[in-house]
Amino acid sequence: MNNVKNVFSIKDLENLSGIKAHTIRIWEKRYNVLEPMRTDTNIRFYDLAGLQKLLNITLLHNHGYKISKISKLPIDKISVMVREIINEKSVKHHAINSFKMAMINFDQTLFFNTFNNLLSEKSFREVFYEIFIPLMNEIGLLWQSDTISPAHEHFISYLIKQKLLINTEKVQILEPTKTDKIFVLYLPENEIHELGLMYLNYEIILNGYKTIYLGESVPISSLKDIKRYFDSVVYVCYMTVEPLKENVNNYLKELQQEIIEGENSEMWAIGRITEFIKQEKHPNVKVFNSINELANNL
Template sequence: MNNIKQFFSIKDLENLCGIKAHTIRIWEKRYNLLSPNRTETNIRTYSLENLQKLLNVTYLVNSGYKISRISKLNNQEINEYVRNIVSDNSTKNQAINSFKIAMLNYDLHLFSGTYEQLASKRNFRQIFINVLIPLLKEIGLLWQTNTISLSHEHFITNLIKQKLLLNIEKLQYSKPSKKDKAFILFLPENEIHELGLLYIHYEILLHGYKAIYLGSSIPLYSLPNLLSFHDNNIFISYFTIKPEKENISEYLNEFNKVVCTDKMNEFWILGKQILNSPKSNQKNHRYFESINEFICEL
């Protein structure tokens, strides 16, 4: 699972580029766009260079260029056309493609260069919500379909985590300006997916609130120690894989017994595990279906 993936099937290209396999075959036959290798059983296989070219071609097509025109360009000219196209939406699409190429090649410099280019025109919130969240959703699907390996996924998510931590650190130098409530952020036991909760931490600090970030896999019995932190505490968690949907109600009830004995304390929950899952009727529990919905509440 952790081996570097050097060759891709036509289905992999379809998943990575968003272009139907049928269309890719037409582009190969009609325009000689790609030159795949073939196995002994005559199945197409594509190199990283093929994939990178198709990502750039897809970007140009989505930007309004006709495939008949693109097919007449060499690889260097295609790269130059991509670099020269500038608009807000196209920058977003090209950045996502560049991040995917950086992931596939384990290319730190491409990731950093792409990020810095975005940062010269956008603030961190715009980068994270408009570019990195869509990228992470794509990466999740690519991993689920075995298009990328676990090492690819870890490489890119750790680089994104670094950017989150850097931007959080910048905000931590300022004292909180709002003192009516405080936030305590944690993940349930055996939950290790931190990116969503880290970004929530960033937003809380950006809005001027007090916050304590505990991180991943926190047992409930350790949380009551924080109740004296503030008169009005809001606990926040992000359920990505834990607890399982069938155990969420039990977990929430246990949280109230162990932690939220005071009506002033609330529990706010995000994450895909709470979507379409049973929710408790406790008044001190709040559910958010998206980060944007959470931001509007701050």
């Protein structure tokens, strides 16, 4: 069975390209830049070629080309021009679009080629901050709007995880240079969104610290074992959907009583759910608004 998504609504095109559906309709009517197909009830839909063409047109338009001029170009000329204008300013936009196309087509080769091209000019750290973080933010919105399926999200997430694991292994072979604290990284119970935590593990090791990576869905009871082996522990918890916002302060209260109260330890919390933390109630908890903010605190 072919699971590749190859039919898109005009709303899908809006979500994927950033061009409003109203503008797409105007471009079609005035300049014939796209040729939508129609359902029996006269509703527009588009194929992969149409999506790719719109993404290329968007890149040219963002670089100052008038839509009236672009509309007169043959499709192969548009592709050539896109390749010619890829530079430091547009590489982020182009790479994110390439990764989105790789995701929609379940195309591992396109993912790897795009990643390797980026890595030839950027560090892995730059690729993650400049490309992968914005990409995952966009993918979250695309999933919420039903433009992509959970299968698409899992596919691209797994490929990014592969790159994280490979690059983490490269820095893990180095002996830690800082011994004043140990970092224990984990996700709370029922939390499975691991990419951000995996990158933090890479960043902390890169900064010379020893880490203990526990991963997904770790109960508080499992954290107690760490206390038996190490002093001065920083527990890093990434809260994307768990614990629930109404439970997060009780969760931290229990954590403080069981794990960090009276100890030479602290908790660093990051993720969407942290906005519901009442920090005045949790003196041993530091809240960070972004991966970059946490990394700069190392």
